[in-house]
Every structure is written in C-alpha cells, then in structure tokens.
Amino acid sequence: MGVTKEQVESSLKAKLNPSHIEIIDTSGGCGASFAIEIVSEQFEGKRLLERHRMVNAALEEEMKEIHALSIKKAVTPEQWNQQQQQSNKSDAASA
Amino acid sequence: MAKPVLLKALSGLLPPTHYNRIIFASVCHNGIEYSTLPNRPESHEEFEATVKNVVEKDIKDNSVMIYMKGVPDIPRCGFSSLAVRVLKLYDVPFGARNILENPEIKNAVKSVSNWPTFPQIFIKGEFIGGSGELKEKLKDVAVTAKKEE
Numbered sequence: 001m002g003v004t005k006e007q008v009e010s011s012l013k014a015k016l017n018p019s020h021i022e023i024i025d026t027s028g029g030c031g032a033s034f035a036i037e038i039v040s041e042q043f044e045g046k047r048l049l050e051r052h053r054m055v056n057a058a059l060e061e062e063m064k065e066i067h068a069l070s071i072k073k074a075v076t077p078e079q080w081n082q083q084q085q086q087s088n089k090s091d092a093a094s095a
Numbered sequence: 096m097a098k099p100v101l102l103k104a105l106s107g108l109l110p111p112t113h114y115n116r117i118i119f120a121s122v123c124h125n126g127i128e129y130s131t132l133p134n135r136p137e138s139h140e141e142f143e144a145t146v147k148n149v150v151e152k153d154i155k156d157n158s159v160m161i162y163m164k165g166v167p168d169i170p171r172c173g174f175s176s177l178a179v180r181v182l183k184l185y186d187v188p189f190g191a192r193n194i195l196e197n198p199e200i201k202n203a204v205k206s207v208s209n210w211p212t213f214p215q216i217f218i219k220g221e222f223i224g225g226s227g228e229l230k231e232k233l234k235d236v237a238v239t240a241k242k243e244e
Contacts, residue, residue: 049224056211063211068174070227
C-alpha cells in the first residue's frame, strides 16, 4: 500500500510546524521511501539525532508503511537562512 | 586525506586486538540457540531480555557496531550498503550483524535504540542513527580531528 507524499507532509506540518518543507518520493511511486528537507523552530537547541527522532516520531504511523526515510536536512530557520545565503553566494561566484 | 586523521582520532577507542572486522556470520546463521543452554529462558519475556543482553554486549565490545540488512560484503539494501561503504572509506573497523537472519535481534536493537529503520549504527555504545547520520558523524569527527592537529 504505502504512504503518500501528502500524508507525510501533513503529519510533519501538524506536528513540527515547519517554515519550509520539501518531500521527495524516492520510491518511484510505491510510497515506501522518502527524502525530506524540513526547517522548524522546534529544532532549536536539539542535536542532529534528536531532530531526526522528532521527525521519526511525527511520522510514527506512516513509518509502519515506510521502508526508508532519508532526512536530508532538519535545520532551524536561522541555519536555513545561513545556508540559503551561502548557496546564493556560491551561485553568484560560479555565474 | 581524512583517513589517517580519523583513524588517529578513533585509535584511542579501539583495543589493538580489535582492529579486524568481525562478522558474526556463524552466530547469525545458526541463530542464537538459547534453547540448548542449561539455563534456558523460562518465558518469552526472559528470552527477549537475553537477546537484549546480546545486543548490549555487541555495542559494548565493538567500538563501532552496525546492525544491517545482509552482511558487509553482500549488503541487501542500498542504505546498509552505503553505511558499510562509509565505514570502509574512513577505514573504521566494525562489528556487524545481519538482522534479516535474526528477527529477535532486529526487535531487540529497535527497542534499545528506539529507531524505526535499518541499518543502525552504534559508536562507543552510543546510538548514532542510520547511514545518513553516520555520514554526518564521521565527517564531524574528521573535521574536529583536523582542527586539533
């Protein structure tokens, strides 16, 4: 059966109140594998593992159906802005 | 190169006799046959506790311990394969168990780490995460070690 991208997105939105979220279905459509980028204030002061645990916990129900969850990014809004600025800079430099 | 730097950083953690990769293929293959032991568990709860002890001993005895799908030379999942490649890239010795061959171990590991997916990696007895978290962790260790030089 599997889980839809929308289900994953709505659970994460409801529980972690993200300011940015991107979910990519990496399963080729069967809904068993996702890559996630998420930005939330709730990650403030939390270590990487704790952040990833929060994501896993938010998806507790979905995880029963999901085979693989690749958390590409779990950052705070502050970190996100810094990373965006940096990537803009390097884009400008390479242009 | 990150390799020697990281090795230096980790070398203090590894008993010298422990440098070779240890694969518990024989243990996994036969299953852990507690039923043949004289002090065999009386109940399912007791059996679960015994398996949990095995996991706790694994992560105590191995500076780096991976619970994976398949064995290091023949991983049975892309993420397990990635984790093994990362460990080999940094030349980290590790112990490994194949959870596909032992569901009891799989459940015990899950209850120790409270983590839903495999592979799962423990460093110095501490749960690190899966392949993604392992990559980050080893990168951090290498960077820190470089700074301290």
